[in-house]
Amino acid sequence: MTIVQYGWNETWMNKWNELHQSLENKTFVPGRIVGDFGSKYRVMTETGETWGELAGRLRHTLTDSGDYPAIGDWVSLAMMDGGEHAVIHGVLPRQSVISRKVAGNTNEEQIVASNVDTLFLVSALNDDFNVRRMERYLIMAWNSGANPVILLTKADLCDDAESKIAEMERAAPGVAVYAVSALLGDGRDKLLPYIGSGQTVALTGSSGCGKSTLVNWLSGATLQLTQDVREGDSRGRHTTTHRELFILPDGGIIVDTPGMRELQLWEDEGGLDLAFGDISSLAADCRFSDCRHEREEGCAVLAAVSNGALEEKRLLNYRKTQKELLYQSSKEVKQKRKTAAAATKAAPSRSRNSGWRRELEEY
Incomplete structure (x- = not known):
């Protein structure tokens, strides 16, 4: 395997040169994070796959959880012990970031995956089917910078798949919706445009909606463990416990992620208006520009x-x-105000890239 097979191209080379142009006599090499296991990462480099961990100085420059390396990131590495492991000294600027708020009351960002071209939003055509939940996933997708595509899995369990497709299309104007069945092998040809050479796709959806089965089906191999659906509520059992990246036979790169028992949105960068584009269009004809669409006249x-x-x-x-x-x-x-006030008292502020650059220069 080479990093080119994992998506390394001229665009990323230019970003790499921009980040490293002021460095001299350094031996950093590029790599992509292909497995996120918490404190350690699996990283694909020019010479193969290895374990990586954060450099201490870099760790101290990262103030927000969203700044930490994530699955799909391209990173700057110092190879150690003949390539047996690597130390991560920087992260290249991301072209897309799929994120959500961490579960619970903690106000922190959780990166689901980065540098993704297409985000497959997965929902099963059984009791998992939920249009309102998909609307929330679409907001996350549009905010990420990735192209959303809705996959309705387990079509073999549904007698009225066409009506469910139509219902989902009404809730997701302009978004491609496909019904697929890994069991019957139906629908794979429709996904080929998204999984070509060098393209990165990620899967996200609720627990047990069939993401791991999709990974195995698209790859033609058993890469992820799967479990049968529960008889009581027709829902699949949660299987994937970490984020991992795989190469597909068609040359694409696919990211499987743990299922979400709840999706708390992190922020809105226009995703709400895109996900509810029909409402935004109608709102342009409201009598009042600040109409809340509750009881207002006109x-x-x-x-x-x-x-x-x-x-x-x-x-x-x-x-x-x-x-x-x-x-x-x-x-x-x-x-942010609280963090900024604390940072001002502790030390002079510095930008994220300048922090990484200083870490690279001091290494």
Whole structure:
């Protein structure tokens, strides 16, 4: 295996040269994180796969959880002991970042995967099927910078797959929706444009929706463990426990991630308006520019609900998610102010890239 097979190309070479142009007589090499196991990483380098861990000085420059290396990142490595292991001294700027808020009350960002071209949003065509939940996943996808594609798995368990596809398409205007069955081998040809040579795709969805089965099906090998669905509620059992990256026979790169029992959105960078594009378009015709689409006179969104052009449940989910994102944004602002105040007292501030560059220069 070579790093070219893992997506290394001219674009990444240019980013590498920009980050390292001021360094002289250094022996750093590029690598991509292909496995995230917490304190250690599996990294693919020019000479093969090895274990990697953060340099101490780099670790002290990382103030936010979202700054830490993640699956899919390209990193600067110092090879040790003849390549037996490596030390990570920097992370190249990301072209896309799929993230969410960590579960619970902690206000921290969790990177699901980075440098992904296409994000497969997976939902099974059994009791796992949930349009409202998919709307939330779409916000995360649009915010990430990756191209979202919806995969409805376990089509062999569904007698009305076409109606479910139509329902999902109404909730995701402009997003490709495919029903697939790994058991019957149906639908793989539709996914070929997304898994070609050098392209990185990631899978995300609720626990037990069939992501690991998809990885095995697309790869033609048993790369991930799977378990049968539970008889009681038709849901699959949670299998994947860490993030890992695999090469597919068609040349693509695929990232499997642990299932999400809940999706708490981290921030909004336009994803809400893209995921609810129909509501945003209708809102342009509201009488008042600050219309909240609740009881206002002349609201085009409420008029669409009244005449059946817009599903009321979709509007309710839009309102709920909008309020959640506003609340999350207010918490982020407070946290950033608190962190900035503490940093000002402790030491002069410095940018993320300057911190990495200083770490590289001091090595």
